[in-house]
Amino acid sequence: MSEFEPKIVVFLCNWCSYAGADLAGVSRYQYPTNIRAVRVMCSTRVSAHIVLELFKEGVDGVMVSGCHIGDCHYINGNYYTKRRVELAKKLLELSGVETDRLRLEWVSASEGEKYSQVISSFVAKVKELGPSPVLKQKKLVTNLVAAVEASKYFRLKTLTGKEVKLTGKGNVYDEVIDAQNYDALIDKAIEDEYRKSLILELTNDNARSVKELAKELGEPTDKTLEHVVALRATNMLALDHIEGTTPKYKAIFVGGA
Amino acid sequence: MSNDEKRIGVFICHCGSNIAGIVDVPAVVDYVKTLPDVVFATRNLYTCADDGLTSIRDSIKELNLNRVVVAACTPRTHAPLFQSTCQEAGLNKYLFTFVNIRDQCSWVHMKEKEKATEKAKDLIRMGVARARLLEPQEEVKINVTPAAVVIGGGVAGMSSALSIADQGFPVRLVEKESELGGFIRNLGCIYQERQDAGIALKSITDRVRANPNIEVLLNSEVVSAEGFVGNWDIVIDTKGQERKDKVGVIILATGAREFVPKGLYGYGQYDNVVTLTEFERIVKEKKLPKLNSIAFIQCVGSRGQDKSYCSRICCNVALKNATNLADNWKNMLGLEETGKATEGAVEKAAPTETGERKRGRRGRRGAEVSEEEGAPAGQKLDIVIFNRDIMSYGVEHELMYNKAREKKVRPIRYTPKNLPKVGMEDGKLVIDYWHDTLQMQRKMEVDMIVLSTPLVSQPDASDISKMLKVPLGQDGFFLEAHVKLRPVDFATEGIFVCGTCKGPADIPESVSQGIAAASRAAIPLARGYVQPECLSAFVDSEVCSGCGTCIEICPFSAIKKNEKGVAEVTIAACKGCGNCGASCPENAIFMTHYSDEQLLAEAKAALQEAQG
Numbered sequence: 084m085s086e087f088e089p090k091i092v093v094f095l096c097n098w099c100s101y102a103g104a105d106l107a108g109v110s111r112y113q114y115p116t117n118i119r120a121v122r123v124m125c126s127t128r129v130s131a132h133i134v135l136e137l138f139k140e141g142v143d144g145v146m147v148s149g150c151h152i153g154d155c156h157y158i159n160g161n162y163y164t165k166r167r168v169e170l171a172k173k174l175l176e177l178s179g180v181e182t183d184r185l186r187l188e189w190v191s192a193s194e195g196e197k198y199s200q201v202i203s204s205f206v207a208k209v210k211e212l213g214p215s216p217v218l219k220q221k222k223l224v225t226n227l228v229a230a231v232e233a234s235k236y237f238r239l240k241t242l243t244g245k246e247v248k249l250t251g252k253g254n255v256y257d258e259v260i261d262a263q264n265y266d267a268l269i270d271k272a273i274e275d276e277y278r279k280s281l282i283l284e285l286t287n288d289n290a291r292s293v294k295e296l297a298k299e300l301g302e303p304t305d306k307t308l309e310h311v312v313a314l315r316a317t318n319m320l321a322l323d324h325i326e327g328t329t330p331k332y333k334a335i336f337v338g339g340a
Numbered sequence: 341m342s343n344d345e346k347r348i349g350v351f352i353c354h355c356g357s358n359i360a361g362i363v364d365v366p367a368v369v370d371y372v373k374t375l376p377d378v379v380f381a382t383r384n385l386y387t388c389a390d391d392g393l394t395s396i397r398d399s400i401k402e403l404n405l406n407r408v409v410v411a412a413c414t415p416r417t418h419a420p421l422f423q424s425t426c427q428e429a430g431l432n433k434y435l436f437t438f439v440n441i442r443d444q445c446s447w448v449h450m451k452e453k454e455k456a457t458e459k460a461k462d463l464i465r466m467g468v469a470r471a472r473l474l475e476p477q478e479e480v481k482i483n484v485t486p487a488a489v490v491i492g493g494g495v496a497g498m499s500s501a502l503s504i505a506d507q508g509f510p511v512r513l514v515e516k517e518s519e520l521g522g523f524i525r526n527l528g529c530i531y532q533e534r535q536d537a538g539i540a541l542k543s544i545t546d547r548v549r550a551n552p553n554i555e556v557l558l559n560s561e562v563v564s565a566e567g568f569v570g571n572w573d574i575v576i577d578t579k580g581q582e583r584k585d586k587v588g589v590i591i592l593a594t595g596a597r598e599f600v601p602k603g604l605y606g607y608g609q610y611d612n613v614v615t616l617t618e619f620e621r622i623v624k625e626k627k628l629p630k631l632n633s634i635a636f637i638q639c640v641g642s643r644g645q646d647k648s649y650c651s652r653i654c655c656n657v658a659l660k661n662a663t664n665l666a667d668n669w670k671n672m673l674g675l676e677e678t679g680k681a682t683e684g685a686v687e688k689a690a691p692t693e694t695g696e697r698k699r700g701r702r703g704r705r706g707a708e709v710s711e712e713e714g715a716p717a718g719q720k721l722d723i724v725i726f727n728r729d730i731m732s733y734g735v736e737h738e739l740m741y742n743k744a745r746e747k748k749v750r751p752i753r754y755t756p757k758n759l760p761k762v763g764m765e766d767g768k769l770v771i772d773y774w775h776d777t778l779q780m781q782r783k784m785e786v787d788m789i790v791l792s793t794p795l796v797s798q799p800d801a802s803d804i805s806k807m808l809k810v811p812l813g814q815d816g817f818f819l820e821a822h823v824k825l826r827p828v829d830f831a832t833e834g835i836f837v838c839g840t841c842k843g844p845a846d847i848p849e850s851v852s853q854g855i856a857a858a859s860r861a862a863i864p865l866a867r868g869y870v871q872p873e874c875l876s877a878f879v880d881s882e883v884c885s886g887c888g889t890c891i892e893i894c895p896f897s898a899i900k901k902n903e904k905g906v907a908e909v910t911i912a913a914c915k916g917c918g919n920c921g922a923s924c925p926e927n928a929i930f931m932t933h934y935s936d937e938q939l940l941a942e943a944k945a946a947l948q949e950a951q952g
Contacts, residue, residue, distance in 0.1 A: 088455075092946050092947075097416075098831070101416065105414045105440075108414075108445075108448050109443060113450060116456060116458070116459045119463060119466060119943075119946035122415070124915075124918060129922070132936075133940060137944065151814075154811070154813065154819065157915060158810075163893070192823075237926060240923060243923065244889040244890075244892075
């Protein structure tokens with residue numbers, strides 16, 4: 084069999100990285116053919132859910148590349164890019180996909196050589212990791228669906244969007260949260276939201292008990308119970324029926340077209 | 341015509357042999373014809389040439405194409421051409437997609453023809469997937485207020501103001517100091533013709549003052565600016581008095597200041613260790629002390645010491661001052677009138693270098709020797725320039741360097757590993773340095789040391805950056821939209837930049853930039869309207885909860901809460917970066933022309949396998 088040729092999607096910001104990629108061409112810096120670039124105006128455009136969605140479809144690797152911090156055409160867009168990629172990475176990790184399959188790079192319009200190096204090194208890394216395991220394991224697909232949903236959910240979006248304000252100017256009570264605490268806060272939130280999304284995903288078709296869910300989630304039952312309580316409180320999960328003495332829950336289908 | 345039916349035409353460019361030499365273009369055309377909704381696919385030797393463009397126009401008309409994909413070089417240079425071609429044939433330009441198969445395919449996979457061909461197929465399939473979801477957009481016309489504000493009354497700002505005013509538009513020239521002139525006010529004379537800086541400055545300030553279209557506002561600052569190209573509402577503060585104003589364009593010319601080399605080379609510790617600008621002022625005010633020797637030290641605090649960059653002008657300024665001193669030192673030191681006694685004193689003490697410099701190396705290396713032997717007969721002022729390398733770029737500056745060498749100005753090279761050290765011995769300034777040519781440590785007594793420190797950004801640059809939402813580079817200077825192709829534009833339309841606030845520049849460069857910025861700024865003023873590109877965010881007011889995340893995030897203040905308490909985008913101010921769209925907690929923001937659906941369709945298409 085021929086060598087594994089990964090398919091890698093690269094998001095390039097229009098102003099720096101796309102120009103850098105063009106410069107690599109003009110300078111004839113050669114790199115592997117495995118990448119398929121998608122142009123966006125700013126790397127900040129690439130929401131975590133877009134990245135996760137591609138992993139759900141079986142992409143072998145995704146790279147997001149923008150202007151260097153401080154050089155963003157839109158002043159500070161790439162600062163948010165960093166946060167979004169971190170969010171996507173964390174969710175990938177929780178879903179059980181190697182986080183090295185997602186990479187963030189800063190490539191300026193003048194860094195054609197760097198672009199070719201960055202691509203070569205990333206392609207080599209993904210080749211080393213091998214083909215994406217996602218499409219071969221149904222569980223991974225389910226996990227990634229939950230990850231996509233979690234990343235779209237307002238709590239994580241608010242936290243990533245308001246970071247600058249909350250760690251800088253402070254919240255409405257003028258409480259400023261320091262960056263380290265904020266990281267911890269976001270990490271915890273990502274985990275909670277992912278698990279909650281996964282519970283909803285797992286109970287979409289079949290009602291399940293807390294114990295069953297805890298087993299699927301790989302966490303202590305009391306943790307899962309907390310999530311179930313939270314989901315019930317927000318009317319996203321409901322008691323379906325009771326089997327013996329065990330209550331079984333099912334996701335409530337909310338709106339949507 | 342059915343709205344749903346997608347009729348996509350794909351034009352694949354050979355670009356001579358640039359693409360076709362690597363990618364099997366006929367095979368790609370055959371493949372592309374199999375893609376859904378593609379009703380026409382062809383190849384052109386040069387799609388950007390007349391027959392290529394004609395084939396696009398004709399196909400749109402004859403085949404009723406409602407989406408066009410061109411696979412060729414790069415959208416960065418050629419998208420506008422193909423977009424206007426589509427428009428000429430009656431197709432909305434937003435229904436066009438560019439696929440880059442040259443710069444990012446054939447040129448970077450020159451030895452992998454088969455794989456490059458497969459990649460080209462994939463890329464075009466992605467482009468077609470995107471094209472399928474494109475929507476026509478209507479660009480709105482917005483009227484322009486025909487007036488400009490220039491922030492900063494230095495030579496760049498004044499040149500800019502004059503140029504705009506001469507084109508017939510009113511200009512407010514806002515200067516925070518109490519007089520016009522900026523940095524030049526510090527200078528004694530201007531290289532290369534040694535014109536008195538004051539006279540040069542007066543000739544331009546007089547023209548500014550006399551121009552009826554220019555309103556000069558001294559002791560003033562622009563304290564707020566809201567709006568977008570063509571329609572800026574600004575507030576000008578003059579000594580506490582605020583005035584509201586409306587302008588169409590803003591030109592930023594806030595200049596730079598000199599880096600203060602605190603703690604470097606004895607600055608602030610010893611008298612007679614001064615910066616280049618302090619030296620200029622001393623000369624201008626004719627307060628130069630009696631000297632027998634003077635040393636310039638270049639790159640103080642720049643090129644990796646405190647600042648990373650080269651300040652570009654200091655080599656030339658040091659050469660100017662050195663040459664002036666060599667030519668005119670008696671006059672500059674006030675010795676011409678004082679007669680022989682003083683001159684004698686200078687003469688006696690002239691050769692000041694200590695150490696083993698008397699050892700004979702005469703005759704072996706001519707130039708070296710004269711450098712080591714110090715001041716030649718007839719000239720008694722010893723002038724040394726310690727440098728890492730003298731960057732006298734361009735035609736005139738190199739001549740100045742040659743002239744300085746003729747005048748026996750001695751360049752002595754140092755390396756960043758062996759910086760010269762300044763100390764005081766027996767009441768005399770001493771430079772202890774490593775002589776790179778001689779490979780030995782040496783000492784030199786000098787009467788004065790001039791430190792060439794870089795121009796650095798103004799302390800209020802970051803405030804202005806925040807106020808106008810324009811970026812600063814890593815070194816604190818304003819960052820233009822494109823270093824080569826758009827040197828005086830900001831990415832934000834309607835704001836322009838010139839002079840030393842975007843990096844060190846000398847007077848002619850600042851003047852050129854000022855005039856360039858004026859000519860760019862005059863475009864919307866003269867046209868009378870602006871038509872911003874339709875790359876904007878849209879808020880679904882039904883879904884928006886009014887949380888304000890997008891308002892805080894938007895780098896251009898393009899989003900406001902409307903009377904219903906939900907977010908609303910000012911289309912003319914929005915640049916389409918998509919940060920708000922990616923951040924919206926309710927997923928209520930939709931990006932025109934770069935929607936989630938379009939991006940995902942394009943990216944997912946990459947994952948399918950090309951058949952055939």
